[in-house]
Amino acid sequence: MDNRAIGIIDSGLGGLTAYRELRRLLPQENLVYFGDTGRVPYGSRSRETIQKYAMQDIRFILRHHVKLVVAACGTISSTITPQAVEAIGLPFSGIVRPTAQAACQATRSGRVGLIATAATVRSGAFGRAVEELGGPGVRLTAAACPLFVPLVENGFVQPDNPVTELVARQYLQPMVEAQVDTLILGCTHYPLLSQTIQRIMGPQVTLIDSGREVARWAQGFLAGHGLLAQREQPGTGEFFVTDSAEGFIQVAGLFLQEGVEGRVTQIDVEAL
Ligand code: DGL
Numbered sequence: 362m363d364n365r366a367i368g369i370i371d372s373g374l375g376g377l378t379a380y381r382e383l384r385r386l387l388p389q390e391n392l393v394y395f396g397d398t399g400r401v402p403y404g405s406r407s408r409e410t411i412q413k414y415a416m417q418d419i420r421f422i423l424r425h426h427v428k429l430v431v432a433a434c435g436t437i438s439s440t441i442t443p444q445a446v447e448a449i450g451l452p453f454s455g456i457v458r459p460t461a462q463a464a465c466q467a468t469r470s471g472r473v474g475l476i477a478t479a480a481t482v483r484s485g486a487f488g489r490a491v492e493e494l495g496g497p498g499v500r501l502t503a504a505a506c507p508l509f510v511p512l513v514e515n516g517f518v519q520p521d522n523p524v525t526e527l528v529a530r531q532y533l534q535p536m537v538e539a540q541v542d543t544l545i546l547g548c549t550h551y552p553l554l555s556q557t558i559q560r561i562m563g564p565q566v567t568l569i570d571s572g573r574e575v576a577r578w579a580q581g582f583l584a585g586h587g588l589l590a591q592r593e594q595p596g597t598g599e600f601f602v603t604d605s606a607e608g609f610i611q612v613a614g615l616f617l618q619e620g621v622e623g624r625v626t627q628i629d630v631e632a633l
Pocket of ligand 1: 404
């Protein structure tokens with residue numbers, strides 16, 4: 362038993378997909394969320410910049426007495442080096458392996474699609490994980506969807522939003538043409554658009570939600586290592602952001618369906 366918190370990092374709001382699932386699966390856990398809303402998006406930046414930002418984010422989350430660090434961000438997860446992970450000195454997971462594992466289990470035809478940020482697609486991390494976990498029978502078709510993150514961050518998430526629909530149709534065309542039966546939402550922002558994506562792909566396609574898969578992984582890991590929290594009352598949730606708290610409170614509240622007022626603090630991650 363371990364009552365320290367779980368630390369979650371993301372470039373912005375997307376990691377809330379993991380937060381929501383962790384809260385649902387592990388109601389006793391204290392969760393500390395860091396969203397770098399002042400510097401989002403990461404996915405269009407260089408590898409070096411993403412690695413520098415990721416280390417600053419991790420340094421911040423480590424100040425909160427956490428037992429596990431979850432990079433609920435496809436871009437950080439696919440760009441961070443094994444040396445950086447080692448230096449954390451605590452259990453760590455990104456989204457790549459848990460998500461690739463779920464996709465390999467779900468596919469029947471072996472045709473798996475990946476949509477993610479440009480940096481994630483460029484890294485090839487999902488391709489390597491799918492090859493390792495799924496073997497030669499699984500083939501990955503990948504496409505970057507750079508406009509999805511700004512759409513989500515600006516609240517264009519309603520399933521009937523015509524702008525999002527138009528953009529999604531264009532981005533998903535290669536996935537439709539490749540006839541994938543399983544589609545990895547390899548960026549944690551994308552599950553917020555899952556109704557639109559599902560409608561375009563059709564009901565026969567299984568969507569793999571990276572936020573949900575990393576939360577399931579965390580649950581299994583903590584249970585398997587005797588690290589689950591034990592407390593009478595529900596766990597707490599604290600949020601730290603690098604842009605104004607107000608904007609985050611609005612979209613996060615909508616998405617989490619729980620008010621986060623009074624629990625969001627703006628910080629300067631570069632000054633730490
Ligand atoms: N949630 C991040 C990811 O999963 C966001 C992308 C970004 O910052 O560009 O990749």
